Amino acid sequence: MSVEPHxxxxxxxxSGTVIDHIPAGKGLRVLSILKAEKIRGQRIALIMNVESRKxxxxxxxxxxxxxxxxxxxxxxxxxxxTATINIIENYEVITKRKVQLPSRIKGLIKCPNPTCITNAxxxxxKTSFILISxxxxxxxxxxxxxxxGTEGMVLxxxx
Amino acid sequence: MGFxxxxxxxxxxxxxxSKSDLETLFERAYSIERSKTRGLNVLxxxxxxxxxxxxxxxxxxxxxxxxxxxxxxVIGFSSVEATSVMKGENLTDTIRMLDAYSDIIVLxxxxxxxxxxxxxxxxxxxxxxxxxxxxxxxxxxxxxYTIYRLFGDIDGLNIGIMGDLKYARTVASLSYALxxxxxxxxxxxxxxxxxxxxxxxxxxxxRGLKYEEYDNIEDVISLLxxxxxxxxxxxxxxxxxxxxxxxxxxxxTLEFLEKNARKNLKILHPLPKVDEIHPKVDxxxxxxxxYQAKLGVPxxxxxxxxxxxxxx
Ligand SMILES: [Zn+2]
Numbered sequence: 001m002s003v004e005p006h007x008x009x010x011x012x013x014x015s016g017t018v019i020d021h022i023p024a025g026k027g028l029r030v031l032s033i034l035k036a037e038k039i040r041g042q043r044i045a046l047i048m049n050v051e052s053r054k055x056x057x058x059x060x061x062x063x064x065x066x067x068x069x070x071x072x073x074x075x076x077x078x079x080x081x082t083a084t085i086n087i088i089e090n091y092e093v094i095t096k097r098k099v100q101l102p103s104r105i106k107g108l109i110k111c112p113n114p115t116c117i118t119n120a121x122x123x124x125x126k127t128s129f130i131l132i133s134x135x136x137x138x139x140x141x142x143x144x145x146x147x148x149g150t151e152g153m154v155l156x157x158x159x
Numbered sequence: 160m161g162f163x164x165x166x167x168x169x170x171x172x173x174x175x176x177s178k179s180d181l182e183t184l185f186e187r188a189y190s191i192e193r194s195k196t197r198g199l200n201v202l203x204x205x206x207x208x209x210x211x212x213x214x215x216x217x218x219x220x221x222x223x224x225x226x227x228x229x230x231x232x233v234i235g236f237s238s239v240e241a242t243s244v245m246k247g248e249n250l251t252d253t254i255r256m257l258d259a260y261s262d263i264i265v266l267x268x269x270x271x272x273x274x275x276x277x278x279x280x281x282x283x284x285x286x287x288x289x290x291x292x293x294x295x296x297x298x299x300x301x302x303x304y305t306i307y308r309l310f311g312d313i314d315g316l317n318i319g320i321m322g323d324l325k326y327a328r329t330v331a332s333l334s335y336a337l338x339x340x341x342x343x344x345x346x347x348x349x350x351x352x353x354x355x356x357x358x359x360x361x362x363x364x365x366r367g368l369k370y371e372e373y374d375n376i377e378d379v380i381s382l383l384x385x386x387x388x389x390x391x392x393x394x395x396x397x398x399x400x401x402x403x404x405x406x407x408x409x410x411x412t413l414e415f416l417e418k419n420a421r422k423n424l425k426i427l428h429p430l431p432k433v434d435e436i437h438p439k440v441d442x443x444x445x446x447x448x449x450y451q452a453k454l455g456v457p458x459x460x461x462x463x464x465x466x467x468x469x470x471x
Contacts, residue, residue: 115291117272122249125276132361143272144293145358 010045010062017068018086018093019061019076024049026080027059033079033108033155035072039063055082070097075108077101078150081137101137105129109139110154116144127156165465169278170286173296173332174362178339185304187461188454191471199460201469202231208261209235210253210277211288212268217430217452218288218298222265225459234261254280263466266290284466292326292356298429299332301458303340305451306385309425313340317382321348322389322409322435324355329429330389331359338366345370346379350405352396375408380419386411387427390435413439420445427451 022030027046045062052058073085077099087095107126111118118127118141129139129148137150164180207226211219214237223233235257250273257264258281266274267288274287274294289295306313318337324330324347334355337345345368347355354372363370373379380386391409396402411426425447428436432448440446464471 113271115270117250117268117270117276117290120250120270123251123276125251140358141272143275144291145271147358147361 010047012091013043013062013064013088014091015089016042016062016064016066016087017073018063018088019068019073019080020058020084020086021052021055021082022059022061022080023055023082024057024059027061029079030059030076030083031061033075034063034068038068038072039066042066071102073097074099074102075105078105078109078137078153078155101131101134103131104142105131105139108155109148110156111141111144111146112148112152112154113141113144113146116141116146118143165462166468167284168466169274169284170296170462170466171274171278172287172294173299173336173339176296176339181300181303181336181339184300184458184461184465185307187465187471188304188457189308191457191460191464192454194471199228199471200230201464201471202226202229202467205231205263205467206261207231207233207235207463208257208264209233209237210241210257210264210266210268211235211237212241212250212266212273213289214238215267215288217455218267218295221452221455222286222288222459224456225463228456229460229463231463235265250277251280254285257281258283263463286462286466289328292328292331294332294335295328295429296332296336297459297462298329299336300462301451301455302329302333302387302427302429303336304458305427305447305454306425308454309447309450310384313337313342316342316384317344317346318342319346319348319376319379319383319386320389321376321386323353323391323395324349324389325353326392326395327389327429330387331356333387334359334363334368338363338368343369346383347372348374348376348379348409350374350391350401350409352401353391376411377419380415380424381421383421383424385425385427386420388432388435389429390433410435410437411440412437413443413445416440416443416445 027048043064047060049057067087076083083099085097086093106128109127109129111127118125128142132138132140140147226233254277263284265286265288266277268290271291271293274290278285393402424445426445428448430452
């Protein structure tokens with residue numbers, strides 16, 4: 001008799017979004033930056049440390065009934081550059097796409113420079129970073145011009 | 160034309176300008192220098208608001224003089240009043256107020272990016288007069304104009320920049336400005352903890368500026384046409400002993416220049432200087448920093464007339 005001990009029972013979803021190929025351990029972080037109002041009340045599965053041919057191990061996030069748009073999912077690449085987005089309808093994958101960082105990211109990343117205007121306590125100014133290199137990811141603060149990588153990056157707010 | 164690219168524009172970063180923009184500015188500054196400008200009234204009825212959150216004498220007075228020589232008026236505050244007058248008010252509201260009262264805002268602030276942010280709020284032009292360690296574009300306009308006036312050209316020169324290259328905003332702006340021209344080479348001289356910041360290096364590399372970095376001025380002094388000196392501050396060193404050890408190596412004396420420098424070397428400095436240049440140099444032919452400071456007025460006059468789109 002054969003058993004499949006590594007198989008987790010997570011059913012296929014009827015419709016919604018599957019974020020696949022997330023590097024193992026990053027799934028929770030990906031989940032945490034999704035817009036709360038968009039996914040609130042939906043059935044969500046976070047599957048961690050699944051065997052993967054490409055990554056060895058990976059995480060997967062499944063969200064029922066929600067179709068995440070490209071501009072929302074693209075920012076996932078800050079945390080999980082290998083992630084793929086599958087839009088599901090009627091148990092079928094109708095769109096499959098890779099995440100790709102946009103050339104400008106507003107209001108999501110905290111600037112690590114303490115004397116940047118975006119860190120002034122009482123100013124209503126959102127951070128804004130320009131993508132200056134994709135591999136490795138390098139971003140430049142539009143205000144103080146500091147260049148940062150994804151290592152140690154602090155995300156504030158949601159997508 | 161260059162004329163169009165200044166009109167109504169914010170002056171935030173020198174990287175927002177082209178070589179021909181700066182040449183337009185230089186031509187305008189030169190014609191202002193030659194004409195007797197007392198009584199020019201082209202900016203009559205215009206008001207400049209000075210918002211200086213950080214102490215400055217030279218830049219503030221030079222903007223004030225430039226505006227008044229053009230017949231305009233000046234309002235505003237300097238750091239001393241800023242702490243009491245603006246009690247608790249944020250920069251956003253201060254800029255809104257000044258924008259409503261004036262036709263142009265000149266801002267100095269201790270935080271990087273403050274000028275860019277102010278420009279997003281204000282409808283009228285904002286001029287960056289220094290934002291933290293980031294930039295000081297009008298200083299580099301006058302720095303380059305000084306070199307242009309001294310040598311007739313910027314292309315082909317060997318330009319040394321020495322001192323605190325990491326925190327001095329004048330160094331960042333001057334480096335960006337030099338990428339618009341073709342100096343033969345730029346030599347950066349600084350102790351290891353105060354070398355150029357990553358973003359400045361990246362920008363000058365991307366724009367193809369030819370440069371080399373050195374620890375010691377002795378290694379390059381004989382090559383230089385221009386030496387731009389900025390102060391090294393003790394507070395910038397994580398280890399005060401390190402400061403004590405290196406400070407002497409970044410001081411310029413007349414003996415050193417006479418022994419090593421080219422006869423026609425010119426020394427520039429954004430001022431105020433403390434002890435990084437020996438007072439004996441002040442009276443030598445190498446000194447060009449007082450001339451440089453003087454040119455601050457015609458350059459800022461030229462800039463204001465271009466921003467307001469008036470002929471002189
Ligand atoms: Zn910043």
